[in-house]
Amino acid sequence: MYKKITQYGAKEFSFMRKLTKNALGYSTGLIAGVALFGGVTFASTGVRSILAEYANIGINVGGRTIHTSAQPFIYNKNVYVPISTIAIGLHATATWNGPKKSVEVGAPFVPQVQTGMLTYYGLPVYSGTHTVTLNQQQDIAAYALAAIANLPFYNDTRTNTVYIGKGPASGLPLSAFYDVHDVGDYARSFNGGIGPIYGWSQGAPQIAGQTYNNLDSLVWGTASSGPSQVPGVTYAMNGNFTSMTGMFGLDDASDGHEAVQLTISGDTGNGTMKTLYQSPWMKRGVAATPVSVDLTGMKLVNVSFSVEALQKNGSAGTVYQAGQTLPSGMITDIDFANVRVH
The missing domain is CATH 2.60.120.1060 (NPCBM/NEW2 domain)
Incomplete structure (x- = not known):
């Protein structure tokens, strides 16, 4: 299905990045006046009409489906998607620099595991892996989190329940x-x-x-x-x-x-x-x-x-x-x- 849309120049389409889509046979590219990753800068500005194809295009990054509120489309054999959506898929950030009229994309975030020994009053309270950082969120082992928060920690193996701070009605040991x-x-x-x-x-x-x-x-x-x-x-x-x-x-x-x-x-x-x-x-x-x-x-x-x-x-x-x-x-x-x- 083809739909005629109006292009509003750099501000709108600077958030759209070309994405290789082998299944569709399309190349990658950017339109509008924006420099990205040191690439080519286009000098076009203003408003013009284009003929775009919508084909229910999905976005998959690293095996994960990435959802977006702006529907991708095909124009001149290129697939256009919001660059902020791609950034999310890469665990990076994309921001619009209004004065420079440019999209600024941060380096992809690399998930990492932090290992070591956590101590409390000089005593080891949790050894081995105690924090895991993934998708820009940090997960902390319960014992380490309790020590950092200065709260008691109890793992009740009989009920398979972890308590941090106040425990069950029967109290903490x-x-x-x-x-x-x-x-x-x-x-x-x-x-x-x-x-x-x-x-x-x-x-x-x-x-x-x-x-x-x-x-x-x-x-x-x-x-x-x-x-x-x-x-x-x-x-x-x-x-x-x-x-x-x-x-x-x-x-x-x-x-x-x-x-x-x-x-x-x-x-x-x-x-x-x-x-x-x-x-x-x-x-x-x-x-x-x-x-x-x-x-x-x-x-x-x-x-x-x-x-x-x-x-x-x-x-x-x-x-x-x-x-x-x-x-x-x-x-x-x-x-x-x-x-x-x-």
């Missing part, structure tokens, strides 16, 4: 928060679980015969083969949470020669830690004690343990605080179980 400072033999883990560097091989926490979900727990165990430091961990809460709940006790795998205590303290941002909660001293075989802590306004929250080495007759002995080394041979498995931050 401690593994979702960033460890900004720690002492003792505490093991950091970024794959959803928390556990000790060594000594924990008994499976899920078990206190007085009751088993708790290890995925939502902070567990720590000493090794009888050597000395171990009592741990304490400080997390970044950034004032976004109101409470922490859980169950605390001494695991059934312990040797029973100790009593343990949990202390939770917080800092609202003034640089001073204040005690928010302290559990009773817990021994093996005693049911776990419920923990409920008000975190309102807390920027940093510290979770630390204390261990009292009991005398053989069960009387009080030496108390070891977070960061101090226990005597060799003591088997102490501490459970802070079903921990959720709300």
Whole structure:
């Protein structure tokens, strides 16, 4: 079908670029007074009528169909399409320079993958590929995005759900928060679980015969083969949470020669830690004690343990605080179980 149209000179048709179309057998070209990529400049201006053919011409760039609001047409064996449409297909930009009456096309954007190690407070939080740039949009791995935004991250493998920031109604586990400072033999883990560097091989926490979900727990165990430091961990809460709940006790795998205590303290941002909660001293075989802590306004929250080495007759002995080394041979498995931050 042929249709007579009026050409309005450089301003309108400077946005149309010749495109090779082998199926139609047409060459590529530009009309109107515009210099593009250092090519030929035409001096024509003004208005004239042309006879153009419309043939439902599609635009395909790199195997992708590119949609355009201005329908391509054929004139004098050349196919004309909006140059801005071609630029989009090439991941480039095309702008009209009115004073110069020229089309300025940027270099094609090359999709790239950025790899490396992202750190938070000097600790690696995501290794390998963490950002992918494609179609001029940047996709960031969830863990990296959470670190950049200073928000907790949690991948709930049971429901196949990723949480950044506020979590489900049940709250987030401690593994979702960033460890900004720690002492003792505490093991950091970024794959959803928390556990000790060594000594924990008994499976899920078990206190007085009751088993708790290890995925939502902070567990720590000493090794009888050597000395171990009592741990304490400080997390970044950034004032976004109101409470922490859980169950605390001494695991059934312990040797029973100790009593343990949990202390939770917080800092609202003034640089001073204040005690928010302290559990009773817990021994093996005693049911776990419920923990409920008000975190309102807390920027940093510290979770630390204390261990009292009991005398053989069960009387009080030496108390070891977070960061101090226990005597060799003591088997102490501490459970802070079903921990959720709300």
